[in-house]
Amino acid sequence: MAQTHILGYPRIGAQRELKRAQEAYWKGEIDQKALRAVGAQVRSQNWRAQQQAGLAYTTVGDFAWYDQVLNHSLMFGVVPERFAVDAADNKLDQYFRMARGRAPSGAPVAASAMTKWFDTNYHYLVPEFSADQEFALDSEWLLEEVREAQSLGHNVKPVVIGPLTYLWLGRGVENPLDLLPKLLPQYLALLAQLADAAAQWVQIDEPILGLDLPAQWRDAFAPTYAALANASGSKLLLASYFSPLRENFDLAFALPVDGVHIDAVRAPEELASTVGALGRQQVLSVGVINGRNVWRTDLAHWQRALAPLAEQLGERLWLSASCSLLHSPVDLTTESGLAESDRQRLAYARQKLDELNALQQALLPGAAQLADTAKTESRSEAEVRAELANTWRAQPFSERVAVQRARWELPLLPTTTIGSFPQTDVLRQVRKQFRNGEISTQDYHDHLRAEIAEAIRRQEILGLDVLVHGEAERNDMVEYFGEQLDGFIHTGNGWVQSYGSRCVKPPIIAGDISRPQPMTVQWSAYAQSQSKKPVKGMLTGPVTILNWSFPREDIPRAVSCLQIARALREEVRDLEAAGIGIIQIDEPALREGVPLRASGHDDYFAWAVGCFRYTCSEVKAETQIHTHMCYSNFNSIMDAIVALDADVITIESARSDLRLLQVFAGEQGGYPNEIGPGIYDIHSPNVPERAELVARLQQLLEVIPAEKLWVNPDCGLKTRNWAEVGSALLNMVEATRTVRAGL
Numbered sequence: 199m200a201q202t203h204i205l206g207y208p209r210i211g212a213q214r215e216l217k218r219a220q221e222a223y224w225k226g227e228i229d230q231k232a233l234r235a236v237g238a239q240v241r242s243q244n245w246r247a248q249q250q251a252g253l254a255y256t257t258v259g260d261f262a263w264y265d266q267v268l269n270h271s272l273m274f275g276v277v278p279e280r281f282a283v284d285a286a287d288n289k290l291d292q293y294f295r296m297a298r299g300r301a302p303s304g305a306p307v308a309a310s311a312m313t314k315w316f317d318t319n320y321h322y323l324v325p326e327f328s329a330d331q332e333f334a335l336d337s338e339w340l341l342e343e344v345r346e347a348q349s350l351g352h353n354v355k356p357v358v359i360g361p362l363t364y365l366w367l368g369r370g371v372e373n374p375l376d377l378l379p380k381l382l383p384q385y386l387a388l389l390a391q392l393a394d395a396a397a398q399w400v401q402i403d404e405p406i407l408g409l410d411l412p413a414q415w416r417d418a419f420a421p422t423y424a425a426l427a428n429a430s431g432s433k434l435l436l437a438s439y440f441s442p443l444r445e446n447f448d449l450a451f452a453l454p455v456d457g458v459h460i461d462a463v464r465a466p467e468e469l470a471s472t473v474g475a476l477g478r479q480q481v482l483s484v485g486v487i488n489g490r491n492v493w494r495t496d497l498a499h500w501q502r503a504l505a506p507l508a509e510q511l512g513e514r515l516w517l518s519a520s521c522s523l524l525h526s527p528v529d530l531t532t533e534s535g536l537a538e539s540d541r542q543r544l545a546y547a548r549q550k551l552d553e554l555n556a557l558q559q560a561l562l563p564g565a566a567q568l569a570d571t572a573k574t575e576s577r578s579e580a581e582v583r584a585e586l587a588n589t590w591r592a593q594p595f596s597e598r599v600a601v602q603r604a605r606w607e608l609p610l611l612p613t614t615t616i617g618s619f620p621q622t623d624v625l626r627q628v629r630k631q632f633r634n635g636e637i638s639t640q641d642y643h644d645h646l647r648a649e650i651a652e653a654i655r656r657q658e659i660l661g662l663d664v665l666v667h668g669e670a671e672r673n674d675m676v677e678y679f680g681e682q683l684d685g686f687i688h689t690g691n692g693w694v695q696s697y698g699s700r701c702v703k704p705p706i707i708a709g710d711i712s713r714p715q716p717m718t719v720q721w722s723a724y725a726q727s728q729s730k731k732p733v734k735g736m737l738t739g740p741v742t743i744l745n746w747s748f749p750r751e752d753i754p755r756a757v758s759c760l761q762i763a764r765a766l767r768e769e770v771r772d773l774e775a776a777g778i779g780i781i782q783i784d785e786p787a788l789r790e791g792v793p794l795r796a797s798g799h800d801d802y803f804a805w806a807v808g809c810f811r812y813t814c815s816e817v818k819a820e821t822q823i824h825t826h827m828c829y830s831n832f833n834s835i836m837d838a839i840v841a842l843d844a845d846v847i848t849i850e851s852a853r854s855d856l857r858l859l860q861v862f863a864g865e866q867g868g869y870p871n872e873i874g875p876g877i878y879d880i881h882s883p884n885v886p887e888r889a890e891l892v893a894r895l896q897q898l899l900e901v902i903p904a905e906k907l908w909v910n911p912d913c914g915l916k917t918r919n920w921a922e923v924g925s926a927l928l929n930m931v932e933a934t935r936t937v938r939a940g941l
């Protein structure tokens with residue numbers, strides 16, 4: 199009989215209890231003992247869920263007070279000097295200082311860098327290596343959790359990140375692979391400890407096997423795993439996920455490990471080759487339940503697809519989710535407001551465990567074939583691509599810019615902002631009252647208009663050139679549109695960890711998307727009525743709405759993206775008709791959807807860029823299209839950025855050096871249209887000095903011609919307060935005037 203297990207489980211708790219406890223601890227509201235108790239409770243619930251669902255193994259080691267990669271940094275002694283612990287008994291505060299720069303004890307210090315975990319929306323803390331890096335094993339937390347689970351009666355399978363993936367994730371030395379000879383002995387010691395702790399199996403995650411790896415890294419696998427296998431008293435399950443193994447397939451299956459896990463959701467085509475590649479004793483773990491989405495699995499399909507494998511491999515076939523369930527919401531039974539028809543279609547982490555169990559039963563000899571789920575007919579990607587081709591503005595930028603300049607008569611170095619203004623406590627309060635039905639729509643809308651009028655008034659006083667309405671009506675740039683559009687499901691408790699205690703609740707794309715009515719027009723039109731200066735219309739782009747939602751699995755992502763683009767095109771049309779002459783379409787998540795493997799890039803950009811262009815394909819030449827992206831590393835995607843052909847792009851750059859500007863200014867032809875590199879960092883409460891901003895602008899002018907340069911902060915201002923925003927923008931406007939005077 200096939201066995202069942204998972205690679206990991208969410209650790210936030212079904213009601214986000216860990217998040218609440220962490221934040222309470224950081225604020226000094228609860229002590230460490232209380233925090234630890236919540237952690238222990240979450241762990242025991244997670245383990246019990248696995249046991250109840252009949253999984254053969256309970257996965258341990260996936261819990262973290264903040265991040266699993268940080269767990270490993272502490273386990274191997276990768277602790278930069280600034281985090282040195284003062285009181286040896288307070289390791290947890292040291293951990294939090296590494297994660298977020300502060301903790302109830304110890305002095306504040308610069309936190310570790312954080313970045314995205316492969317192509318997910320989870321962020322990990324980047325291991326910070328030094329040239330003279332030494333490692334020292336301190337695995338007590340993991341051994342303790344193993345004992346804790348064993349004492350609760352679990353058949354424990356510890357999980358660790360493999361040495362090569364761990365090194366790959368780190369920074370600070372030219373080639374982290376050089377550190378392998380020093381790190382490897384720590385792993386050997388760790389495996390010995392886990393075997394002593396009676397772990398029959400240890401899961402080792404090496405998701406970098408799904409990347410385009412340099413030869414040097416590929417070559418490191420065989421000797422590394424020979425050493426690990428040799429030293430290990432436990433059996434080793436090598437797990438890779440998120441991406442096909444492809445040229446690393448043979449390599450992975452040839453390693454001297456006792457089992458291999460593959461992501462059959464992302465790489466179903468690789469399933470067929472597995473049996474031939476598998477050693478006689480080896481276990482094959484197939485991830486067939488999508489760990490990154492919320493839909494029920496088509497179990498009938500997998501029952502058919504896996505039947506031959508189940509027969510051939512028996513107990514050596516393990517059924518699993520594609521990746522850790524960290525990327526799924528926790529438990530559907532906590533949802534109270536969902537329509538029954540929607541609920542029927544969904545599975546969160548807890549329900550995915552039951553799906554594994556159901557699949558296991560369905561693969562027993564003689565089990566009846568499960569009923570097929572209805573399939574939707576949908577357009578193919580080829581049809582989408584055909585519709586996207588040739589949908590672009592009639593005039594090239596060179597012609598548009600002339601009419602736009604004549605229309606707006608903006609000064610050189612026009613000043614603007616990225617869209618949102620402070621979301622004040624009062625505004626949040628009023629929104630909450632509206633959602634709870636305590637105030638009428640009329641009252642809520644009156645309040646929003648007052649917020650907008652106030653934002654316009656402030657911008658007029660500051661002397662900005664292109665105004666924004668401030669986004670008072672949105673709590674979130676994707677959720678707002680998801681709520682306005684048809685085709686989305688909104689959950690009450692579909693939270694997924696993004697980083698530390700931060701969780702996101704992505705809307706679910708559940709059907710065909712359409713726009714029943716205008717979404718932003720009344721707010722933009724009202725804002726424009728309050729000023730003679732241009733007010734930018736403000737939309738979230740189709741790729742960002744898609745990438746920050748749970749997508750459908752029954753149709754290609756490109757098809758959903760086109761549906762969103764169509765809805766946004768209608769919105770753009772209505773904004774234009776309402777007299778809005780500048781429209782910004784934000785795409786901060788464009789880069790996020792880029793496939794992990796370079797071979798998929800062209801395909802992705804073809805439809806992603808096509809959908810963006812589609813949204814504004816009908817606008818008049820005199821209407822100016824802006825876009826915004828919250829990052830500055832455009833190295834590999836510059837062609838796509840240029841292809842968007844927005845009249846103006848604003849980007850984050852305040853924290854990055856001039857490397858970025860070189861990309862924009864010229865090396866590869868540069869950015870042909872207008873550009874506003876953020877001149878100060880809005881993520882910090884610090885108000886930038888005028889002189890500093892003057893210097894920054896002058897620096898920018900060395901690489902970007904004055905007639906192309908816009909002046910703006912590097913992102914929206916919703917997380918700041920008005921006092922900070924007022925002073926910062928005043929300095930920005932004054933600095934611009936100073937620089938203009940010298941042109």
Ligand code: GLN
Binds near residue numbers: 616617675786913
């Ligand atoms: N227009 C949005 C804002 O200003 C953009 C947010 C973002 O880039 N993430 O808030």
Ligand code: ZN
Binds near residue numbers: 616786826827828914
């Ligand atoms: Zn931004």
